[in-house]
Amino acid sequence: MLIHALTIFVSAFLLFLVQPVIAKQILPWFGGSAAVWTTCLVFFQCALLAGYFYSDWTAKKLNPKQQAILHIVLVAVALALLPIIPDAAWKPSGEESPSLRILLLLTATIGLPYFLLSTTSPLVQLWFAREFQGASPYRLFALSNLASMLALVGYPFFIEPAIGTQQQAQAWSIGFVVFALLIAASAWRGLKAPAQYILPAGWGADTAHAPPPTARQKLAWITFAALGSMLLLAVSNHLTQNISSIPLLWVVPLALYLITFILCFENKDPAHPWYQRTFFLPMLGVFLVGMVWLIADKTLHFELYWQIGVFCVGLFIACMFCHGELADRKPAPAHLTTFYLMVAIGGALGSLLVGIAAPLLLPAYFELEISLVLLAALGTWVVWKRYHWGLAAAAGAVSLGVAGAAGFAIQQFHEDVIVMTRSFYGTLRVKEYKPPAVEFKRRSLVHGAILHGDQYVDPPYSRSATTYYKPKSGVGRMLLLKEKLQPGKPRKVGVIGLGTGTLAAYGNKGDVFRFYDINPEVVTIAKRDFTYLKDSEATIETPLGDARLSLEREAPQGFDLLAIDAFSSDSIPVHLITLEALQAYDRHMKPDGVIAFHVSNRFLDLKPVVQMLADKVGLHAAWVRESYDDGSTASDWVLLTREKSLLFKAEILDATYIIPPQPGWRLWTDDFNNLVQVLR
Numbered sequence: 190m191l192i193h194a195l196t197i198f199v200s201a202f203l204l205f206l207v208q209p210v211i212a213k214q215i216l217p218w219f220g221g222s223a224a225v226w227t228t229c230l231v232f233f234q235c236a237l238l239a240g241y242f243y244s245d246w247t248a249k250k251l252n253p254k255q256q257a258i259l260h261i262v263l264v265a266v267a268l269a270l271l272p273i274i275p276d277a278a279w280k281p282s283g284e285e286s287p288s289l290r291i292l293l294l295l296t297a298t299i300g301l302p303y304f305l306l307s308t309t310s311p312l313v314q315l316w317f318a319r320e321f322q323g324a325s326p327y328r329l330f331a332l333s334n335l336a337s338m339l340a341l342v343g344y345p346f347f348i349e350p351a352i353g354t355q356q357q358a359q360a361w362s363i364g365f366v367v368f369a370l371l372i373a374a375s376a377w378r379g380l381k382a383p384a385q386y387i388l389p390a391g392w393g394a395d396t397a398h399a400p401p402p403t404a405r406q407k408l409a410w411i412t413f414a415a416l417g418s419m420l421l422l423a424v425s426n427h428l429t430q431n432i433s434s435i436p437l438l439w440v441v442p443l444a445l446y447l448i449t450f451i452l453c454f455e456n457k458d459p460a461h462p463w464y465q466r467t468f469f470l471p472m473l474g475v476f477l478v479g480m481v482w483l484i485a486d487k488t489l490h491f492e493l494y495w496q497i498g499v500f501c502v503g504l505f506i507a508c509m510f511c512h513g514e515l516a517d518r519k520p521a522p523a524h525l526t527t528f529y530l531m532v533a534i535g536g537a538l539g540s541l542l543v544g545i546a547a548p549l550l551l552p553a554y555f556e557l558e559i560s561l562v563l564l565a566a567l568g569t570w571v572v573w574k575r576y577h578w579g580l581a582a583a584a585g586a587v588s589l590g591v592a593g594a595a596g597f598a599i600q601q602f603h604e605d606v607i608v609m610t611r612s613f614y615g616t617l618r619v620k621e622y623k624p625p626a627v628e629f630k631r632r633s634l635v636h637g638a639i640l641h642g643d644q645y646v647d648p649p650y651s652r653s654a655t656t657y658y659k660p661k662s663g664v665g666r667m668l669l670l671k672e673k674l675q676p677g678k679p680r681k682v683g684v685i686g687l688g689t690g691t692l693a694a695y696g697n698k699g700d701v702f703r704f705y706d707i708n709p710e711v712v713t714i715a716k717r718d719f720t721y722l723k724d725s726e727a728t729i730e731t732p733l734g735d736a737r738l739s740l741e742r743e744a745p746q747g748f749d750l751l752a753i754d755a756f757s758s759d760s761i762p763v764h765l766i767t768l769e770a771l772q773a774y775d776r777h778m779k780p781d782g783v784i785a786f787h788v789s790n791r792f793l794d795l796k797p798v799v800q801m802l803a804d805k806v807g808l809h810a811a812w813v814r815e816s817y818d819d820g821s822t823a824s825d826w827v828l829l830t831r832e833k834s835l836l837f838k839a840e841i842l843d844a845t846y847i848i849p850p851q852p853g854w855r856l857w858t859d860d861f862n863n864l865v866q867v868l869r
Contacts, residue, residue, distance in 0.1 A: 192378065193317045196371040197329050200309035201336035203364050207306075208233055209344045210357045211273060211299055216764070218280045218735070219287050219707075228288050228613075230422065232295045233303070234533075234540040240307025241533035245526035248315055257376035260305075260312070264369045267302045272362040274298075274355070280738065287613050288545065302365055305372075309333075311529040313375055318522035320378060326522055331455035338447040341440060345865060353860035402520050407531050409518060414535025415542075416564055417511035421446045422543040423557040424504045427484075428497060429637075441497075442504055449508035453516040464513025466575065473510050473568050474587045476503035481561055481591050485598040507564055514571065552609045553602060553616045558595035565591040607632075608718055614708040619718045621646070634689050634714060639757055640822075641711075642689025644719050652724055654694040656822045657754075657789055661844070663813030663826025664752050664785045668695045670840045671749055671783075681747055682727075683777065685736040685765065686754035686787075687711050689719040696727025703746065704729070705736035737770055746777040754787040756795055766795065768858045771802045771829075781832035784808070789825045793867045797851040799827040805856055811836040811845045 212229045219225045247256045279294040281287065295303075310333045314326035348357060402410075425442045452463040480503045483489050483496055520528050547556045565588035573581035603609070608619035618635045630646040643655045659665055671680060672695075679699035684692050687706035696702050702725065706712055712731050716722055722729050732739050736755075740746075751774055755762050764770060766786070774784050788795040796812055803810040808829040816823040827848070828836065835841065855861060 192371065192375055193313050193320075193329065194332060196368070196375045197310055197313050197333050198336045199364065199368050199371055200306045200313075201333040202340045203361065203368055204303070204306040204309075205337040205340035206344060206348075206364075207273065207299060207303060207361055209349070210354070210361055211275070211295065213349075214275055214354055214358070215279075215291065215294060216762075218738070219291065225287075225291060228291045228544060229295065231537075231540050231544040232292050234418065234537040236300065236303050237307040238530075238533040238537040240304050241311055241526070241530040243304070244308045244311040244315070245530040247312075248526040253316075253319070253380055256312075257380055260308070260376055261373050263301070264305055264372060267305050268366065268369055270301060271365060272358050273302065274358050281735070306365075306368070309368075309372060311526045313372075314525055315522070316375055316378070318525065326525060327454050327516075327519060331451045331453075334447045334450040334454070338444055338451070341443055341447065345440065350863040350865055353858070355860050402524055402527060402531075406518065406520075407527075410515060410528060410531035411535040411538065412567065413511045413515045413518075414532040415539040416535075416560065416567060417446065417449075417508050418536045418539025419543055419556065419560045420504060420507050420511075420539075420564065422540060423554075423560045424500050426543070426554050427557045428500060441501055445501060445505045446508050449505060449512045453509065453512040454519075462513070462516065464509055464516060466513070466517075466571075469506060469510050469513060470568060470572060470584075472506050473564075474584065476506050477561060477565050477568075477587060477591050478594075479503060481558070481594040481598065484558065485594045485601060487601060510564075510568065510571075548611055548613060552611050553618075555599055555602075558598055562588070562592045562595050608714065610710050610714070612708065612710050614710070617708075617710055617714060619714060632689075632719060634711075634719070641757075642691050642715075642719070643822075644689055644691070644721060651720055652694050654691050656691065657757075657787060657824040658691040658694075659815065659822075659824075662815045662824045663811075663828055663841075663844070664692065664750070664787070665695070666813060666840050666844065667750060667783050667785060667828055667835070668692075670835065670838055672697070673840075680749040683746060683748045683751040684754060685752065687715050687731065688754070690715045690721040690725075690729075692752060693721045693725035693727060693729060696725040696729075698726045700727035702727045702729055703748075704731050705739055706731065706733065707735050709733055737764055737773060740773050740777060743777070747779050748777050748782050749779055750783045750785060751778065752785045752787065756786070756788055756790055756793070761790075761793065761795075763857070763862045763864075764859065766798060766802070766857060767862065768802055768805055768856060770859075771806055771808075775806060775808070781835065782830065783832075783835065784829040786827045786829070787824070788827055789823065793864070795867055796825065796827055796848045797854060798857050798867060799829070800848045800850075801854060801856050803827075803829045807831070809833045809836055810848065811841060812848045813841060813844045814846050815844060 208229060212225065216225050247259065251259065275294055275298045279290065279297075281290055310330060314329050317329060318324070318326045352360070421442055425439050428442070429439055455463070476499070479499050483492075483499055489495055515532065543556050547554075565584075569581065569584040569588045572584040605620045605622060606618050607621045608617075610617050615637055620633045620635060621630070622633070623630050629650060631643060632646060633643045634641045640656065645651050645653060645655070654660060654662075654665060657664075660669060668680075668682070679701070680697075681701045682692065682696075682703070684702065684704045687704040688711070690704060693702050693704075704715075704722075712733065716731075722731075753765055753774070755765055771784070778784065786795070786799045788799065800810050808831060811828045813826045813828060814823070815825075828841070830836065836845070854866065855863065857863075
């Protein structure tokens with residue numbers, strides 16, 4: 190029994206550990222977008238489905254010896270593909286579909302090792318059931334999810350801060366060798382076990398000749414698994430995109446999702462499971478109402494603790510319902526692999542609907558509202574099947590209320606919105622505010638919960654720099670200082686992150702302002718719905734693609750100033766704030782050029798990171814903070830330059846603050862960064 194438990198634990202730990210390890214390696218290639226992680230989850234779910242299909246097929250079509258030989262041969266082939274380091278040839282050029290390229294990259298890099306790890310839980314449970322006649326194998330599924338959760342929580346807090354990305358990949362590869370030895374030993378033991386089963390006590394039969402699952406049973410398994418997966422991704426998107434950009438917040442929903450699997454399948458006493466329908470069904474109704482209310486009520490939209498608390502508890506209740514109903518419907522061990530195959534189909538279907546279909550079909554993150562309506566309908570169906578019509582009618586009334594509130598929430602989301610578009614990189618909204626609600630008519634560009642620019646619509650204010658880019662901001666002060674010191678001399682300015690193009694307001698005739706952005710929708714909106722670019726006297730250039738990759742390919746630009754404006758959310762593109770990135774920027778600067786890092790962020794303190802990078806490269810740094818007592822947008826910029834005298838000009842020195850040193854911090858490189866370290 191120990192070898193089976195150890196094999197499942199190691200495989201599940203590696204299965205979930207490889208996800209952040211590989212995602213972190215490819216994030217810089219695709220702009221550091223949160224959508225990269227969502228696309229990776231789609232791959233992981235689909236690969237898991239392929240693994241479960243393989244397990245089911247080999248269990249039905251091959252005898253134990255054939256199954257063991259085939260599996261050991263595939264593991265040997267996977268060992269030859271190590272280590273799991275993606276080839277640089279997969280770096281995008283900027284024109285191709287990010288989702289498709291990520292899926293192909295993952296298939297080529299970790300496809301076979303991940304596939305084999307995903308087969309382990311159902312296969313080893315099958316071998317366990319043959320060897321230990323009469324024992325239930327489903328507790329091993331709970332152990333598998335426990336190992337997955339430990340990998341999930343352990344990575345950002347213990348592994349990532351300790352070792353670099355390349356070392357992580359190498360350590361994982363060593364772990365896979367250990368797994369290969371364990372799975373070979375488990376397969377060998379399985380050869381000696383009988384091919385038939387004796388059912389565990391309480392299954393209602395004493396032989397392996399339990400009837401095969403019906404089509405209705407399979408559909409139920411798929412439905413419950415799919416809805417749990419949909420809710421996981423939908424709640425994660427809602428909290429991290431629509432509510433707040435708190436770093437690592439995505440870990441919480443995924444951990445809760447795994448905990449419900451552990452609780453629902455860890456049953457020492459089948460007569461007293463953790464999932465009690467009479468408790469969780471009423472609680473599901475309460476939290477369905479609570480979640481949809483929070484979505485619909487604008488006054489509660491940014492009540493952070495309410496949003497996180499209700500949605501996390503609501504997700505736990507919902508997943509206990511979905512996974513508890515799955516556990517209640519699990520078949521005899523003879524049909525174990527079929528059960529897991531249906532569960533995997535449901536999980537993959539849910540992730541595909543949210544990760545792939547929703548961005549193509551929905552203009553915003555409305556999959557949460559849809560998921561809640563489907564959940565209410567499924568809960569009503571269970572009540573109707575299990576209890577009398579009176580309770581079913583009450584559940585139906587809750588479902589109708591949830592559907593109505595969800596529709597109202599979607600309508601509310603469109604308020605003040607004149608343009609809304611969604612792509613791989615998220616949802617963009619252009620909102621327009623008019624008097625008397627505001628003093629002057631203005632437009633804002635919002636990406637999720639983050640403001641990416643604001644402009645007054647009517648002259649003469651339409652050419653005024655606003656938000657983080659005002660004349661008293663760090664970047665504003667430096668641009669005006671450059672103009673003052675070199676009157677009439679054309680400037681070349683680079684900007685990483687277009688937004689509304691606000692910095693173009695500082696452009697004079699003869700200047701060149703070159704805006705880098707990875708999202709073509711941002712370029713379209715900045716040119717069509719805002720006037721900063723078209724009104725600027727400067728020549729405007731907007732190369733498309735990841736800024737760092739573009740700069741690495743380009744000849745030296747000779748920038749007077751390069752603004753790196755990409756760190757206002759939690760999903761910061763770390764590859765833009767590493768030693769190698771700064772060296773790439775420095776190559777494009779004039780001798781007296783200034784690199785301006787925009788580090789305004791509610792949850793991350795990136796100033797010490799920039800200071801350490803500057804010290805390493807030999808640049809002088811100044812933290813310029815702009816703050817207002819009237820509630821106007823404040824900003825933090827760190828200015829780097831080789832011309833130290835620029836930082837001692839009165840225009841800069843007046844707003845300069847000291848960056849507190851952080852002894853013991855490690856320099857950020859392409860191979861190492863520590864997000865936990867910079868949490869406020």
